[in-house]
Amino acid sequence: MPDPGLHIALVGNPNSGKTSLFNVLTGLNQKVGNFPGVTVDKKTGYTSFENKTSAAVIDLPGTYSLYPRRADEWVAYKVLMDADEDIKPDMILLVADASNLKRNLLFCSQIIDLKYPVVVALSMMDIARKKGIEIDVQGLERELGVPVIPVNPRKNKGIAQLKKALLQTSKDAFIANKYDFIGNKELAPEAIAGVQQLYPQLSDYASIHYLINHENFPLANAMQETIEQIEVNTRFNATKTQAEEIMQRYGRIKQIMQQAVVEPDPLQKKLFTEQLDNLLLHRFWGYVILLAVLFLLFQSIFWLAQFPMDAIDWGFSKITGWFNNILPDAWWGDLLTNGLLAGLNGILVFVPQIMILFGLITILEDTGYMARISFLSDKLMRKVGLNGKSVMPMISGFACAVPAIMSARNIENRKERLLTILVTPLMSCSARLPVFTILIALVVPNTYYLGFLSLQGLVMMALYLLGTVMALIVSSVLKFFIKLQEKSFFILELPVYRAPRWKNVGITMVEKARIFITDAGKIIIVISLLLWFLSSYGPSSRMDVVEQKYAALQASQTTEEGKAELEKQYSAEKLQNSYAGILGKSIEPAIKPLGYDWKIGIALITSFAAREVFVGTMATLYSVEEDDDSTLKQKMESAKREDGSKVYTLGTALSLMVFYLLAMQCMSTLAVVKRETRTWKWPVVQLIYMTALAYFMSWVVFNIF
Structure with a gap:
């Protein structure tokens, strides 16, 4: 879209309804979560007005004040200080x-003193009314000197x-407020005057921030030194x-x-949210309920x-x-x-599960x-070097590690943030x-206990729990090797409980299915087609020998059953001598x-x-080897080793699940870790420790079962 000329920065405290307002204004279906820190990057959308003009709306990360502590708060701060x-x-x-x-109002007053034109959107009015809070909107507008609109x-x-x-x-019609909210000039008159000689356009309050944080702004070295000198000369004390x-x-x-707000007596009856928290945050029942929810x-x-x-699956086998x-x-x-069809089956068959997983996670977020x-x-979390944030x-990592790692910017403490980044990919x-x-479908029987407890579901839950436990163990070990010393605080705002927005849940489910089909699907299809080539063709010296051998045997076969069995042996030997077969055979000693x-x-x-891609790979390899219309599960079930034993025994399947649970098999995750840590050191550490851990644990599991 062409630049509309008007740029509106959308700011506010975490969990104030900012992202919901962004969605309504721009019509973009952004992710909306009912917990602090959901917005961790700059998002832009476009809104139009009655007179056919439009504006770009930039959704900035939530922040409590203009004194940033977390990585995401610095994003918003630099934009507001004109340093982006x-x-x-x-x-x-x-x-x-x-x-x-x-x-x-603390953050609001700071923004007003930066001398931007400001409009205040007053959200959560329904909750304020339930709490017995009455706000004189016009009175508040007069006191702040900016428009205040309830939404x-x-x-x-x-x-x-x-x-x-x-x-x-x-x-x-409303220009930037001429009057300061407080007497900023009196806080450090000489130092402010010194900065304003260098930058006459700065307000008194913005000048204070230049004195405190100029090292973080893109200023010339000479300017940095001059501001530093002003601090020394005027004995400016930032704290x-x-x-x-x-x-x-x-x-x-x-x-x-x-003057503008009537608040109720604090001894009045508690809100429903507070009553519910007495149960859900109980030191015993809270954990029982949490395990029940995850189960x-x-x-x-x-x-x-x-x-x-x-x-x-049935549809694809028929097609x-x-x-x-x-x-x-x-x-x-x-x-x-x-x-192509084997690859497509490998993508679409898992869409229902992915939609359900994301739908349920969205409900948990939306309800609070x-x-x-x-x-x-x-x-x-504190016992293993992390904190509640x-x-x-980590829970977002159940969906995808890439946005989960980006959302770790919400953690103020650098050591805890790094540890969170290093262990989040262990979440399934x-x-x-x-x-x-x-x-699980191959080796775990589909039996039910007490009529409703699925054994397959229990094994799935055990895998997710194993990933979480391993993440905690790894964190407790790594905390001794990461030498960052920084005091840690855990301050979290608990949102009120609300009914989930079913439209939001539906949008998220459809959006995540679309992303899986388009993003993961493209990779799966390309690799499926490449694998088909690698498993259908091979060095002519090898393939010619196989062709000649089976041509002679085919001529001597008279029965239909014999010809069918010979065709099967021919496909299997051809696959072994293909490029894919040669590659697989070369690494077989290491994985045996x-x-x-x-x-x-x-x-x-x-x-x-x-x-x-594992499923697409298997679908392609078995389709090339066995050219029939049975499902992938049936093909894997009947797969045999050279000695005639089954490939997918309980031990092999459990070992393979543990390997996929713990191994770092995601180039996108490595790339985002490099971006967030700004060095290749930590992605390399991650790749090495996760591969080694996956190999060792898979070996242990295989030998036990």
Whole structure:
């Protein structure tokens, strides 16, 4: 879209309803989570006004004040201080939570003193009313000197009035407030005057921030030294100035609250949220309920997905059989059925499970329970070198490690953030789900205990728990090797409980399925087609020998059964002598102690592009070897080693699941770890320790079973 000319920065405290408002204004289906820190990067959308003009809306990470501590707060801070080279906002749309107005007004007052044109969107008015809080909106508007518009993005209320105020502000109907919220100049008059001689456009308050944080701004070395000299000459004390500023702001906020806000007696009856927290955050029952919720999550993945998965598998086996009957015996027919269709089956069969997993995680976020999981986990997390905020990235890691690692920016302590990044890939992401599903279906009987406890669901839950336990063990070991010393605090705002937005849940499920089909699907299809070539062709010296051998044997066969058996042996030997077969055979000695054959070896190599490629690889290899219309599960079930024993025994399948659980088989994750840590050191450490851990644990599991 062309640059609209007007750029609005959307800011506010975490969990104030900022991302919901962004979605309503821009119509973009962004991820909306009901817990702090969901927005960890700059997102841009476009909104249009009545007069057909439009504006770019930049959704900045949530922050409590203009004194950043976390990586995501620095993103917002640099934009607001005009120190971001890419984003230059013309005005600010600030979201303030009406039910927590006193705390939200601190950040609001700081933004006003930066002298941007500001519009305040007052969210959570319904919750404020339930708490018995009454706000005189016009009185608040007078005291702040900026437009204040009550909004409810969930019900699309107040959005038209908000757009009108934004349009008026853009036309200078409301210019930046001339008066300071507090007397910023008196905090450090000489130092401020010195900075303003260098940068005359800066407000008094922005000048204070240049004195405190100029090292973090893209200024010339000469300017850095000059500001440093101003600090020395005027004896500027950053800590004292900051403390005095915050005290003055809260003093003024107290006056505003007395004039414009009526608050209830604190002894009045508690909100439903607080009553529910007495149970869900109980020191015993809270953990029992948490385990029950996680148990239901993993059971549901099997209960709900079984029928659509079976239907997709059955459909593909029928389509493949139909194509085999009507297509001529040519290379392109083989490519279509055993390359393209086998690859497509490997993608689409797992879409129901991925949609269900993401839908259930979105419900946990939307209701407000996800933040409670962090609170419950903090005590355990601290023992292994993490804190409660590490839980959010780790639980997000059940979906995908890439955004999960990015959301670790929410953790203030650098050591805890690095440890979270290093162990999050051990959580079982949705890419592992296809591998677990097919292997569990192969070796674990589909039996039920007490009529509703699925054994397959219990094994799946055990795998997820094993990944979590290994993450905690690894963190407790690594904390001794990472020598960053920094004091750690755990401050978390617990959102109110709400009914999930079913539209949001549906959008997330569809969006995640689309991403899986398009992003992972492209890789799976390309690798499936490449594998079809590598497993259908080989060095002519080897392939000619196989052709001649079976041509002679075929001529001597008279019965149909004999010819069919010979055809099967021919396909198997041809696959072994193909390029893929040679590659698999060369790595077989290294993986034999884990119970794997050369075909599994090929899958391990191709899976480094993306873990879910395992299923596509197997589908292609077995389709090339056995040209019939049986399902992949049936083909894997009947797979035999050279000595006639079954390939997929309980030991081999469990060993393979543990390998996929613990190995770092994701190039995207390594790339994002490099981006977040700004060095190749930690991705390399991750790759080495996870591969070694996966190999050792798989070997142990295979030898036990």
